[in-house]
Amino acid sequence: MSKYLVTGGCGFIGSHLVNLLLAGGHTVRVLDDLSTGRRETISSGVELVVADVADRAALDTAMRDVDGCFHLAAIASVEQCTRDWAGSHRVNLTGTIAVFEAAAVRRIPVVYTSSAAVFGSASERPLRETTPATPISAYGADKLGCELHARVAGLVYDLPTAGIRPFNVYGPGQDPRSPYSGVISLFCGLVSEGKTLTINGDGQQVRDFIYVDDVARVFAAAMGGVSTDARIYCACTGHPTSVLELAKLISELSGVAPKIAFAEARRGDVRNSVGDPARARSELGFSASVDLRSGLRRTLEWMASERGAPVMAAARR
């Protein structure tokens, strides 16, 4: 059994990864500044270091005696990164370089988090690791920067890494009240409150929704695939779902027929974002195991339990 450091382990994806590692019998230490993450999401057996991921001294301490590092800490909101360009750069790119630097000293392998946002305006379908990255946001540009520095980490500092590009992640633990939440958690939250679903654009924009526990499994598998070649893996299902189809499915599962309103398309909104899971399948042995219908059911059930409301009949089916 191994001991791992998980940065951002109190966040949405990080907390699921921590649980997966614990279930596998590993020991986990978390470094998180609790800016969006919550202490309560991790169990009491997990050591928590409350610190900024760009703080090299804190990283040095947190990395002592670990066998590997999963780096997820980031400002995960594209909108917030747009508003605070330099501030988010400090966390998302400088923080990642600090993780690589601290890990290189001890030659601790790092699985770090990139994003499908690196694809930006790329129109290829499906999107592959080999598709040229053309980010269209400060967030996407910094995630691409993480990948470039991972390459440097391998070439210059001999540090083994693997980078994960999650597509649209959803599932229990994602805060539906956050304006930065993914579309699934926003829609599920609105439906359960009987509110109108507002779709930006015509609703035909296509996404690749992947359940959070599946993403956690890609991270865990990637620790076995680290190398100084700095391999990158898409964490996706390969299944396209339009936002309008998603709204209909959520309404069917919740047994509520919400009003659907259409608003202006968001500037820079990507039309098609569907990934190719082939590399993760062939090199990591990963394939997504939770289909959208089951994942949505679990998400709706979790939301109902959070509100103390009875689980809606349709969601239980």
Ligand SMILES: NC(=O)c1ccc[n+]([C@@H]2O[C@H](COP(=O)([O-])OP(=O)(O)OC[C@H]3O[C@@H](n4cnc5c(N)ncnc54)[C@H](O)[C@@H]3O)[C@@H](O)[C@H]2O)c1
């Ligand atoms: N949710 C998605 O759909 C998605 C898609 C692609 C990539 N990602 C990436 O996955 C990772 C996790 O995202 P998430 O959705 O769980 O977001 P999240 O906001 O729930 O988790 C991020 C965690 O990092 C912590 N953090 C933020 N700034 C920090 C700092 N300066 N120092 C230490 N900790 C800090 C937060 O407190 C939080 O616990 C991020 O790197 C994000 O960019 C997420």
